[in-house]
Amino acid sequence: MRSGLPKYVAVTRLAELTVAKLAGIDFETVVAPAMGGLVIGQEIARQADKRYIFLEKQEGYLALRRGFKIKEGEKVVITEDVVTRGGRVEEALQIVRDLGGVPVAVTVLVDRSGGAPDFGTPFLSLVAMTFPTYPDDELPEELASIPITKPGS
Secondary structure (H helix, E strand, O other): OOOOOOOHHHHHHHHHHHHHHOOOOOOOEEEEEOOOOHHHHHHHHHHHOOEEEEEEEEOOEEEEOOOOOOOOOOEEEEEEEEEOOOHHHHHHHHHHHHOOOEEEEEEEEEEOOOOOOOOOOOEEEEEEOOOOOOOHHHOOHHHHOOOOOOOOO
């Protein structure tokens, strides 16, 4: 804790900013895909006084487990920490729709997609960042010498 403040203060502030962006959007539940969206999703739900549930991996795919249910017509916000290609958000949206829920917004802390993805619902991010990408055979020389690593999620 370099600043001397507890770590949760940053999460609290990020959730405040996200809840402000959700002003005017009617929702009942916040759904977060594990792992990245868990902490921010819970804090958004707490501040908005809404129900919170999460999706977790089961055999490589997201699933609603632990007795969580989504009722027919339930208005849901999907919350993630970072979106790059949007695959996990798409998977979460499909689960919510398959269970009869109605996605009303997607929120993320960081949009790395290079342009707002079309999730068929409002897409709200706190910050957008873009990074160049290259085909394997067209890497700049300064990057080609760096070993490729996959940090995981």
